[in-house]
Amino acid sequence: MNRRHFLQQTTAAVATAALSPSLSTTAKAAPEVFAATGKPRFQFSVKWGMIGEPLSVMDKFKLLKDLGYDGVEMDSQYAVPAKELTAAIEATGIPAQGVVNANHWSTRLSDPSADIRAKALQELLDGIRYTHDIGASSLLLVPGAVRDPQNENSQQVWERSIAGIRQALPLAAEKGVRIGIENVWNQFLYQHGNDAPADQKPDQYIKYVDEIASTWVGIYLDLSNHRKYSYCPDWIHAMGSRIIKIDTKDYLLAKDAKDGRKEGFCDIGDGSVDWEATRKALVDINYFGWISSEVAGGNRARLADNLERMKKYIQGA
Numbered sequence: 682m683n684r685r686h687f688l689q690q691t692t693a694a695v696a697t698a699a700l701s702p703s704l705s706t707t708a709k710a711a712p713e714v715f716a717a718t719g720k721p722r723f724q725f726s727v728k729w730g731m732i733g734e735p736l737s738v739m740d741k742f743k744l745l746k747d748l749g750y751d752g753v754e755m756d757s758q759y760a761v762p763a764k765e766l767t768a769a770i771e772a773t774g775i776p777a778q779g780v781v782n783a784n785h786w787s788t789r790l791s792d793p794s795a796d797i798r799a800k801a802l803q804e805l806l807d808g809i810r811y812t813h814d815i816g817a818s819s820l821l822l823v824p825g826a827v828r829d830p831q832n833e834n835s836q837q838v839w840e841r842s843i844a845g846i847r848q849a850l851p852l853a854a855e856k857g858v859r860i861g862i863e864n865v866w867n868q869f870l871y872q873h874g875n876d877a878p879a880d881q882k883p884d885q886y887i888k889y890v891d892e893i894a895s896t897w898v899g900i901y902l903d904l905s906n907h908r909k910y911s912y913c914p915d916w917i918h919a920m921g922s923r924i925i926k927i928d929t930k931d932y933l934l935a936k937d938a939k940d941g942r943k944e945g946f947c948d949i950g951d952g953s954v955d956w957e958a959t960r961k962a963l964v965d966i967n968y969f970g971w972i973s974s975e976v977a978g979g980n981r982a983r984l985a986d987n988l989e990r991m992k993k994y995i996q997g998a
Contacts, residue, residue, distance in 0.1 A: 722964070723972050724751035725991045726778050729760065731978025742769040748985050752776045754821075754973045757783035758804075758811035766815050778971050779819040779861075779926060782808045786867075790845035791825025791838040802845045805860075806852055813856035819926050820853075821901050822846075822860050824889075826867040838869050843893055853897040861901025861925050862890055871910055879909065883916045890923055899925035903975070905946065905954050908932035914955060917962035927963075927972045929954075929995070948976055949990040956994040 727750055732741045738761055745753055755761065755777050770776055783804055790801045808820045824842035827835050846860060853860055864870070870885040872878060890900055900923045904913050909932060917924065931952030935944040950956070972995055974987050 721996065722969050723996055724778070724970060725988060725995075726750065726752040726754050726971050726973035727984065727987065728754050728756060728781075728973060728975055728978070730756045731974070731976070731984065731987075733979040733983065734981060738765050739769045739772065742773040742775050744981065744984070746773045746775050748981070748988055750775065750984075750988060752778040752971065754778060754971075755780045755815070755817070757781065758808040759783050763811060763814040770816065777815045777817045779817050779821060779973070780808055780812045780815070781821045782823070785823045786826065789823075789825045790842040791833055792841075793829070793832040793837075798841060798845060802848055805845065805849050809849060809852050809856055809858045809860075812858045818857070819859045819861050819901070821863050821926075821928075823865050823867060824862055825869060827869050835869060839889065843889075846893055846898060847895075850895050850897055853895075858897070859925055860898045862886075862898065863901040863928065864903055864906050866906065871907065873910075877910055880912065881907070881910045883911070883919050886916075887920060887923065899923050901926050901928065903928040903930075904959055905930045905932045905952065908934065908952070908954055909944075912955070914958040914962035917959065917966060917968075921966045924966070924968060926970065927968070928975050929972060929991075930974065930976045946976075949974065949987070950994045954994075957997075960995060960997055 727745065729741075732744065732753075734741065734744060736744060742753070752775055755766070758780055760783075766777060785801070785804070788797060788801045788804060790798055790805070792798050792801065805820075805822065808822075812818070812820045824846065825833075825838035827833060827838055849860070864883075864886060866873065870889055871881055886900070890898060900920050902913075902916070902920065902924050904927060906928075907913065907916070929949065931947050931949045931954050933942060933944055933947050933952040937953045938944055946952075972991065974991055976987060978984070
């Protein structure tokens with residue numbers, strides 16, 4: 682067993698334990714365990730597509746290492762061949778910590794067409810294999826989207842996507858890859874629109890993940906995707922150990938917009954996310970691990986600024 686596969690299997694074992702009810706209620710030892718390793722609570726990652734420098738795969742990894750990032754998350758299982766990617770990982774020591782499942786917005790597990798659902802399942806299986814092959818531990822999945830009141834409504838998205846995910850669970854368990862269900866603007870599991878309430882609860886999101894009932898499926902929480910509709914620290918407390926990984930940017934609410942700025946997504950620290958309370962909530966649930974930024978990318982200076990913002994607002998450095 683090589684080092685990469687050893688680390689992957691170790692990560693899988695930890696992931697399985699993380700959802701154990703007994704461990705989730707006795708996790709007070711976790712801070713001491715992490716402190717003994719000398720590792721920080723959070724590891725900061727960047728989305729692969731954010732790296733705007735025109736460099737080779739190897740040189741992009743070297744850039745991330747030089748800047749001080751802990752890892753990278755791949756945007757697709759089809760973007761970079763696994764062999765080329767693992768060579769860069771092993772040469773630099775910068776892991777690809779996760780993968781975003783390709784085409785899940787257009788080729789959906791919830792699509793009315795059985796043929797398209799079958800294709801979506803195949804891409805999910807491809808993603809699991811690729812994630813394993815590059816030594817990553819999670820595959821981010823948008824399970825579906827509410828597009829049609831008659832043929833792709835909320836109940837149909839719920840049933841079809843869970844049916845598809847369950848077909849992928851044996852391979853996920855075999856490969857040691859966790860599937861992370863992300864909260865996105867897909868009009869599923871929340872109310873959407875300008876008149877939607879701003880204090881929505883994550884009850885449906887939690888119920889959806891719990892219905893799948895597998896240690897290989899958890900919540901991939903985006904800290905800012907629902908700032909328009911909720912207060913994220915409350916969601917963190919409610920979700921607890923179901924959260925396996927975290928995405929973030931920031932979101933500026935209209936009430937906070939000044940100097941001509943408009944409501945919408947923005948750089949970390951420039952919006953309405955309560956970072957101090959968010960950080961405290963993550964500490965409260967004993968979250969340790971990856972936080973991946975998802976903002977507009979760019980050159981070296983842009984990436985350096987993004988990392989500094991992550992450290993300042995999320996880590997509190």
